Amino acid sequence: MAGPRHISVSETSRPVLPRHAKLKYDETRQVWVILAPERVLAPDEIAVEVLQLCNGERNVGDVADQLAAKYAAPRDAILTDVIAMLQDLADKGFLTEVREKTP
Amino acid sequence: MSDVLGNPIIPPDASDSLAVLEKQRSTAETFGIPLAVLLEITHRCPLQCPYCSNPVELDRAGKELTTEEWKKVLSELAEIGVLQVHFSGGEPTARKDLVELVKHASDVGLYTNLITSAVLLTRGRLSELADAGLCHVQISFQGTEDGLSDRVAGYKGAHYKKLEVAKWTRELDLPLTVNAVMHRQNLHQLPDIIQMAVDLDADRLEVANVQYYGWALKNRAALMPTVAQLDETTRIVEEARERLKGTLAIDYVVPDYYALRPKKCMGGWGRQFFNISPAGKVLPCHAAESITGLDFESVRSNHSIAWIWQNSDAFNRYRGTGWMKEPCKTCEFREIDFGGCRCQAFALTGDAANTDPACVLSPLHETIFKQAEREAEGETNRFLYRNFAGGTLEAETSENGENGA
Numbered sequence: 430m431a432g433p434r435h436i437s438v439s440e441t442s443r444p445v446l447p448r449h450a451k452l453k454y455d456e457t458r459q460v461w462v463i464l465a466p467e468r469v470l471a472p473d474e475i476a477v478e479v480l481q482l483c484n485g486e487r488n489v490g491d492v493a494d495q496l497a498a499k500y501a502a503p504r505d506a507i508l509t510d511v512i513a514m515l516q517d518l519a520d521k522g523f524l525t526e527v528r529e530k531t532p
Numbered sequence: 533m534s535d536v537l538g539n540p541i542i543p544p545d546a547s548d549s550l551a552v553l554e555k556q557r558s559t560a561e562t563f564g565i566p567l568a569v570l571l572e573i574t575h576r577c578p579l580q581c582p583y584c585s586n587p588v589e590l591d592r593a594g595k596e597l598t599t600e601e602w603k604k605v606l607s608e609l610a611e612i613g614v615l616q617v618h619f620s621g622g623e624p625t626a627r628k629d630l631v632e633l634v635k636h637a638s639d640v641g642l643y644t645n646l647i648t649s650a651v652l653l654t655r656g657r658l659s660e661l662a663d664a665g666l667c668h669v670q671i672s673f674q675g676t677e678d679g680l681s682d683r684v685a686g687y688k689g690a691h692y693k694k695l696e697v698a699k700w701t702r703e704l705d706l707p708l709t710v711n712a713v714m715h716r717q718n719l720h721q722l723p724d725i726i727q728m729a730v731d732l733d734a735d736r737l738e739v740a741n742v743q744y745y746g747w748a749l750k751n752r753a754a755l756m757p758t759v760a761q762l763d764e765t766t767r768i769v770e771e772a773r774e775r776l777k778g779t780l781a782i783d784y785v786v787p788d789y790y791a792l793r794p795k796k797c798m799g800g801w802g803r804q805f806f807n808i809s810p811a812g813k814v815l816p817c818h819a820a821e822s823i824t825g826l827d828f829e830s831v832r833s834n835h836s837i838a839w840i841w842q843n844s845d846a847f848n849r850y851r852g853t854g855w856m857k858e859p860c861k862t863c864e865f866r867e868i869d870f871g872g873c874r875c876q877a878f879a880l881t882g883d884a885a886n887t888d889p890a891c892v893l894s895p896l897h898e899t900i901f902k903q904a905e906r907e908a909e910g911e912t913n914r915f916l917y918r919n920f921a922g923g924t925l926e927a928e929t930s931e932n933g934e935n936g937a
Contacts, residue, residue, distance in 0.1 A: 449667050455615060464643040466668035467645070522778075522781065
């Protein structure tokens with residue numbers, strides 16, 4: 430069955446794009462897009478990087494760790510930004526999360 | 533960074549939901565290939581809805597593109613930069629090769645939507661479609677209970693079947709859009725339709741007021757809502773949008789007869805949208821064939837789809853603003869609404885280059901508005917059902933209030 434509505438993104442969530450939201454590089458227009466029902470979203474490059482790290486195994490904290498190391502930036506600020514971006518996506522209905530019990 | 537996703541490129545308006553990614557300026561100059569294309573793979577349909585958006589002259593089965601032809605179209609679309617396809621009709625599941633077509637679309641990297649009446653689907657076939665890569669299912673509903681819904685659809689048992697298929701859709705973890713076409717005879721069910729969409733665990737609800745071309749124009753007297761009904765509809769939608777934020781997205785299409793400004797139909801002719809008819813015609817709008825005197829090129833011609841989009845006469849005839857007459861020609865809104873809908877201008881004035889009478893600046897606006905208002909208050913409730921025979925008038929029954937009961 431489908432995941433619940435109203436996902437609340439936190440440091441411990443393990444978000445992943447649901448099957449109906451597909452991240453894809455659009456060769457024709459040379460931009461990254463998220464394809465969703467009747468929508469095409471244009472994520473910026475940081476959002477793309479975050480989403481590529483969200484593989485259902487890493488949690489949001491792990492993603493922030495990686496980005497903080499890569500960009501030598503304060504982890505707290507990055508974590509806040511990552512959560513805000515993912516929550517925005519979740520509110521639009523284009524994010525799901527992997528739960529502990531889910532096989 | 534919370535805003536990095538930006539606004540959806542496609543605005544929350546189903547009539548305008550197929551847009552291009554380029555910025556407005558470059559679109560105007562280059563007419564970039566649309567992001568999404570509507571594929572009307574057949575006109576066959578077991579339902580007979582009196583507001584069907586198909587042309588009155590339907591393509592018969594023998595004229596339909598073959599499986600191989602559709603596959604070639606899908607490959608070509610992916611190659612030129614189309615990202616999404618909508619399998620629609622008619623009833624797309626009436627084609628036996630639908631699973632094969634969805635599979636091919638997925639293989640060439642297209643995002644696939646199914647726009648269906650649902651009545652021909654089994655759970656097994658839906659599951660095969662999901663396995664073939666189908667990304668999203670949109671099911672049309674005609675109301676919230678059997679009596680009215682089945683009467684509008686002209687198909688006994690339709691409503692029950694739709695509810696069943698909607699449940700399977702969610703069980704298979706496919707996102708669901710409920711499409712509800714609204715008119716005078718079902719607008720009173722709108723609050724229940726919204727609740728039905730929530731109960732069905734739909735992601736989106738399209739509340740689409742009938743647009744009056746083709747079949748719907750023939751049925752205008754039986755379908756046109758009153759001004760009071762529309763005001764109430766808008767209020768209900770706005771309240772529900774607020775209440776259901778994050779649970780159910782609601783797209784709302786208003787009927788343009790009661791508007792002051794016309795809609796930017798199709799995002800402007802030949803700017804953001806094309807569809808392909810069952811027989812393979814490449815059209816600027818699914819109603820475009822109603823405009824006589826335009827020749828539409830086919831995917832069966834020697835031309836590529838990209839060439840047809842860029843260069844064919846039919847696409848260029850009403851592109852931009854150069855074709856306009858007064859009052860559009862010098863109107864400050866000419867690049868905002870592009871003079872409204874060409875099909876509606878043709879149907880109501882006899883010339884597609886006239887201002888859409890939905891616009892208050894059209895000399896015909898007042899007359900048409902008054903006529904619609906009279907029809908809305910009238911007693912005509914019998915439908916002319918859509919079929920290949922040119923339509924069949926509904927029998928007189930107590931339900932349409934015309935047997936004196």
